Amino acid sequence: MEGFLVQATLYLFAAVVAVPIANRLGMGSVLGYLIAGVAISPILGAFGTDPEDILHFAEFGVVLMLFLIGLELEPRQLWGMRHRLLGLGGLQIAVSTILIALAAYWIGRIWAIEELAHWTVALAIGLTLALSSTAIVLQTLGEKGLTRSDGGRASFSVLLSQDIAVIPMLALIPLLAIPELIAEVSHGAEVGHGGKQEMELRLLDGQPGWVATLAVIASVAGIVIGGQYLTRPMFRFLSHARLPEIFTAAALLLVIGIALLMTVVGLSPALGTFLAGVVLANSEYKHELEADIEPFKGLLLGLFFITVGAGINFVLLFEDFFAILGLTLGLMLVKGAVLYGLAKLFKLRGAAGWLFTLSLAQAGEFGFVLLSFTMQNGVIPTELGSSLSLMVALSMLFTPGLFIFYERVIAKRIDANLPEEDEIGETGPVIIAGLGRFGQIVNRMLLSNGHKTVVLDYHNELIAGLRHFGVEGYFGDPSRPELLLAAGIRDAQVLVVALDDQEKSVQMVEHVTREYPHVKIVARAHDRQHTYALYAAGARDIVRETFDSSVRAGRYALEKLGHHPFQAERAARAYVKLDRHNLAELARLWDPEISVMENERYAAKAREINARLEESMRGLRTEYHDRTERGWTPPPKGGAVKD
Amino acid sequence: MSDVAERAQKVLVLFAHPAQNRSEVNVHLAEAAHQLDHVTLIDLYGEYPRLDIDIDLEQARLREHDVIIFLHPLYWYSTPAILKEWQDLVLEYGFAYGKGGTALEGKTFFSAVTTGGSAEAYRDNGYNRFTIRELLQPLEQTANLCGMTYLAPLVLFGARSAKEHGRVSGHVALFRRLLEALVAEKLPLIEAAKAETLNVVLQKHGMG
Numbered sequence: 001m002e003g004f005l006v007q008a009t010l011y012l013f014a015a016v017v018a019v020p021i022a023n024r025l026g027m028g029s030v031l032g033y034l035i036a037g038v039a040i041s042p043i044l045g046a047f048g049t050d051p052e053d054i055l056h057f058a059e060f061g062v063v064l065m066l067f068l069i070g071l072e073l074e075p076r077q078l079w080g081m082r083h084r085l086l087g088l089g090g091l092q093i094a095v096s097t098i099l100i101a102l103a104a105y106w107i108g109r110i111w112a113i114e115e116l117a118h119w120t121v122a123l124a125i126g127l128t129l130a131l132s133s134t135a136i137v138l139q140t141l142g143e144k145g146l147t148r149s150d151g152g153r154a155s156f157s158v159l160l161s162q163d164i165a166v167i168p169m170l171a172l173i174p175l176l177a178i179p180e181l182i183a184e185v186s187h188g189a190e191v192g193h194g195g196k197q198e199m200e201l202r203l204l205d206g207q208p209g210w211v212a213t214l215a216v217i218a219s220v221a222g223i224v225i226g227g228q229y230l231t232r233p234m235f236r237f238l239s240h241a242r243l244p245e246i247f248t249a250a251a252l253l254l255v256i257g258i259a260l261l262m263t264v265v266g267l268s269p270a271l272g273t274f275l276a277g278v279v280l281a282n283s284e285y286k287h288e289l290e291a292d293i294e295p296f297k298g299l300l301l302g303l304f305f306i307t308v309g310a311g312i313n314f315v316l317l318f319e320d321f322f323a324i325l326g327l328t329l330g331l332m333l334v335k336g337a338v339l340y341g342l343a344k345l346f347k348l349r350g351a352a353g354w355l356f357t358l359s360l361a362q363a364g365e366f367g368f369v370l371l372s373f374t375m376q377n378g379v380i381p382t383e384l385g386s387s388l389s390l391m392v393a394l395s396m397l398f399t400p401g402l403f404i405f406y407e408r409v410i411a412k413r414i415d416a417n418l419p420e421e422d423e424i425g426e427t428g429p430v431i432i433a434g435l436g437r438f439g440q441i442v443n444r445m446l447l448s449n450g451h452k453t454v455v456l457d458y459h460n461e462l463i464a465g466l467r468h469f470g471v472e473g474y475f476g477d478p479s480r481p482e483l484l485l486a487a488g489i490r491d492a493q494v495l496v497v498a499l500d501d502q503e504k505s506v507q508m509v510e511h512v513t514r515e516y517p518h519v520k521i522v523a524r525a526h527d528r529q530h531t532y533a534l535y536a537a538g539a540r541d542i543v544r545e546t547f548d549s550s551v552r553a554g555r556y557a558l559e560k561l562g563h564h565p566f567q568a569e570r571a572a573r574a575y576v577k578l579d580r581h582n583l584a585e586l587a588r589l590w591d592p593e594i595s596v597m598e599n600e601r602y603a604a605k606a607r608e609i610n611a612r613l614e615e616s617m618r619g620l621r622t623e624y625h626d627r628t629e630r631g632w633t634p635p636p637k638g639g640a641v642k643d
Numbered sequence: 644m645s646d647v648a649e650r651a652q653k654v655l656v657l658f659a660h661p662a663q664n665r666s667e668v669n670v671h672l673a674e675a676a677h678q679l680d681h682v683t684l685i686d687l688y689g690e691y692p693r694l695d696i697d698i699d700l701e702q703a704r705l706r707e708h709d710v711i712i713f714l715h716p717l718y719w720y721s722t723p724a725i726l727k728e729w730q731d732l733v734l735e736y737g738f739a740y741g742k743g744g745t746a747l748e749g750k751t752f753f754s755a756v757t758t759g760g761s762a763e764a765y766r767d768n769g770y771n772r773f774t775i776r777e778l779l780q781p782l783e784q785t786a787n788l789c790g791m792t793y794l795a796p797l798v799l800f801g802a803r804s805a806k807e808h809g810r811v812s813g814h815v816a817l818f819r820r821l822l823e824a825l826v827a828e829k830l831p832l833i834e835a836a837k838a839e840t841l842n843v844v845l846q847k848h849g850m851g
């Protein structure tokens with residue numbers, strides 16, 4: 001217990017100190033985490049803990065991240081990306097693998113490193129180092145707002161194809177095993193890492209090939225079909241319970257369960273959860289899931305970066321400082337050159353091409369996974385594997401620097417005269433929070449005028465019913481900041497706060513005006529008091545829910561009493577104007593801190609307005625009357641038109 | 644009787660007055676039109692208090708009638724705003740003018756206006772400097788472009804003193820006779836197209 005507390009304190013402290021500073025200096029949070037890791041590694045060493053252990057746990061952050069990425073990607077979009085995945089991604093993997101393998105082989109020859117001069121070893125190294133870091137790249141792209149840029153999208157396609165390629169690689173690598181090494185590994189298994197390996201569930205070991213294949217197909221089909229048909233009733237049932245933490249637990253259960261299933265059948269857990277994400281991308285629970293998983297992902301991913309930093313073996317590094325540094329830079333140069341060529345081939349122009357080249361030049365977390373896998377399978381000797389791990393970690397450490405270089409030098413120079421076309425015209429959506437009678441009408445009006453809306457509500461039946469009609473509705477408590485974030489409040493143009501719950505709508509207005517001042521708010525008010533509270537919270541376009549309909553009823557009554565319809569209309573408009581004027585005056589004086597009774601200035605104004613109103617209602621005052629009667633007054637009888 | 648009905652021309656009166664509770668002349672003219680057979684009276688401000696004119700409905704009404712009349716007080720030498728809105732929305736390309744825009748061809752059009760200014764004011768030496776017919780030329784050309792026969796306006800000058808001087812009922816009766824003559828096709832159209840005002844034509848043919 002104590003050990004755990006020490007470690008947790010250490011990790012959290014390092015993150016809390018390093019990340020904000022790194023962010024402040026414009027380096028991005030990833031570099032902050034990595035540096036934090038480097039900083040605490042001697043202390044961890046003193047406590048005798050191995051960051052490796054935590055790494056396995058923290059890798060789960062990558063799994064969660066892929067689930068979230070999947071959620072953002074509807075099957076249709078994924079299908080639309082197939083050419084990029086195969087072409088751009090496939091070529092990157094193939095060409096990089098071959099070049100790196102050749103280089104390794106060549107180096108082995110020149111420096112007379114016996115193990116390297118083995119083509120199987122060289123190929124395994126090529127496969128391992130060809131992969132890039134999904135975690136670092138996507139996190140950084142997101143932070144810098146580049147995810148949707150041309151370069152960002154291309155990078156994403158490559159990362160996705162790499163994540164998919166891990167599966168066949170895991171199948172291929174055992175075939176590259178060197179017989180003597182296997183003997184060595186199985187010998188050492190009792191002492192080292194292997195001890196852990198035995199704890200893992202590998203139910204399919206020793207089964208005939210067709211059973212394994214069948215199991216794989218069955219579990220993938222299970223994810224697709226289960227995700228499509230079972231999750232909905234399950235989440236519906238859970239949401240009726242109205243226990244937010246149980247919903248969160250269910251979301252985590254879903255992801256962890258799938259990860260487990262994938263491990264059991266020997267597939268990549270990251271890929272399995274990605275698939276589950278894609279299946280759920282159309283679901284009305286998408287944003288609620290996102291909001292629930294996001295904090296876990298953030299923390300675990302941070303932990304992952306710290307462990308990468310902490311895992312850098314400085315003893316090993318300083319033994320061969322220049323060789324390892326040179327090889328790492330050489331690796332990044334080769335990968336970068338391949339990427340640059342692909343950028344040219346696929347017509348990624350200007351800044352997009354450079355972003356693509358610089359962002360993917362490192363080796364990634366799957367490199368660690370594959371390396372330990374190769375070592376276990378006796379493909380790569382252990383000492384060589386540690387050096388390679390070091391290279392992977394170093395290249396990840398350098399990556400934020402490349403992003404900074406891109407931002408400060410390249411994007412500035414190129415984008416000054418070449419704006420990225422994609423961003424233009426992609427206007428943010430309208431978020432409608434609350435889909436009762438009020439929100440529904442707003443939604444219909446916006447949709448019929450060609451606007452994209454995202455609708456949030458806590459009522460399952462409502463959301464399900466509307467999705468039936470093709471409305472993009474999501475289940476969840478709209479006043480939760482995380483859900484708003486997942487629904488895209490960052491890019492939203494307008495937020496319509498149409499919640500039933502008065503208190504929550506005030507909180508929501510407060511939160512959004514503070515955090516996202518660019519979002520324009522239209523708020524539904526229950527009554528006057530609520531209007532004042534919304535005004536104080538920062539809303540300016542406030543609609544009293546029954547006001548307009550009451551005015552209309554008044555207008556009809558005037559017509560039935562024989563007023564000409566146009567006169568009734570003018571009377572209604574004049575009434576609205578006067579009432580809104582009075583309301584605005586009172587709203588400015590209202591103070592949430594002081595009760596209406598004690599608010600002197602408010603009380604005085606209210607008395608004044610009431611007195612005026614009373615007089616005009618008793619016909620003593622002409623102010624209101626004048627407003628309606630003033631228009632179209634002919635010249636006075638007998639009065640001269642010309643002086 | 645059935646003979647007459649068959650030959651009866653259908654007359655559409657588009658009435659525009661935004662402050663009818665204070666009208667001393669126009670409401671009575673509208674009421675007279677409302678009483679007559681073969682005459683349709685549309686109170687535009689009454690039907691469209693929010694100015695959201697129904698284009699299809701208005702075009703259908705135009706198709707069903709042979710004579711179109713704007714009935715309104717003169718406001719700033721022109722029509723009240725809703726009649727301008729009506730023109731801008733209803734007289735569409737392909738309906739009223741342009742390619743295929745023949746729906747109004749051969750129909751008759753004119754304005755029945757009341758003015759605050761006296762008859763003397765509407766002369767080239769009066770303070771209004773133009774005759775009422777000259778001032779309504781935008782309507783004349785509009786009718787012309789739509790292929791309609793444009794007639795001189797029916798005018799009540801000095802409308803702000805008509806009540807006090809007892810001229811309202813006389814003008815209402817004149818308007819009624821004009822409408823009846825139009826329904827029965829008894830108005831000499833060629834003469835009416837050339838005159839300065841319809842008042843003169845009616846006078847001359849013993850209808851004044």
Ligand SMILES: Cc1cc2nc3c(=O)[nH]c(=O)nc-3n(C[C@H](O)[C@H](O)[C@H](O)COP(=O)(O)O)c2cc1C
Pocket residue numbers: 632633634635665666667668669670716717718719720721757758759760761802803
């Ligand atoms: C806004 C407005 C503009 C007017 N412009 C004119 C004008 O340009 N020339 C004129 O002779 N009378 C003008 N008048 C007077 C009206 O023509 C006059 O009040 C009307 O014909 C009286 O008819 P009623 O009693 O049916 O309203 C104007 C009156 C108003 C209210």
